[in-house]
Amino acid sequence: MPREDGKRNFALRETDGTESSVYSGNTPRQAALKAARRLHPAPSEEEVDDRADLRLREKGTDRVHVYQGWAWTEGKPDDGPEWMPDSVTRANVSKQGIEHLDDE
Template sequence: MVREDGKRNFVLVEDDGEETSVFSGKYPRQAALKAARRLHPAPSLDDVDGKATLKLRERGTDKVHIYEGWAWVEDKDDDAPEWMDDEVTRANVSKQGIEHLDT
């Protein structure tokens, strides 16, 4: 279901079928990026050695968006605010497809 601000809710589906965290975004990729930032990050982009499969079910539908995601740590930008940590977690995702749940 689309909210008034245009955002949709996506539920992270674990391997055992359990639905855990909820991520929101106008597009599934936004929610997947948020989910990927919670992965265990590699020390740098060059050291990323594995990718995790992220399955996000759009609430109110039977669509499951499937992404490969990975995360890494890098130094904050020069123009970042002082209160921000010196290292930040970055993430990227690659869409693998869409599945439809059997109802």
């Protein structure tokens, strides 16, 4: 059920079915990008060699959005503010599909 501001909550599911973190976003992809930024980043986008499976259950539903995600580090943009660190973590995701949980 969306909140008044349109955001929905998505729980990150582990392989054993436990839900470790909750990410919010207007779309499942937005929440998946937030989750992917917490992965161990590669030194650069060209050096990304492995992708992690991200399974996000939409709270209040039986839908599990399945993504592959990866992250890398980049230098601070030239026009970045002073408070921004010298390197930032970037991420990308690719949707693999939607699964439905069985009634337990």
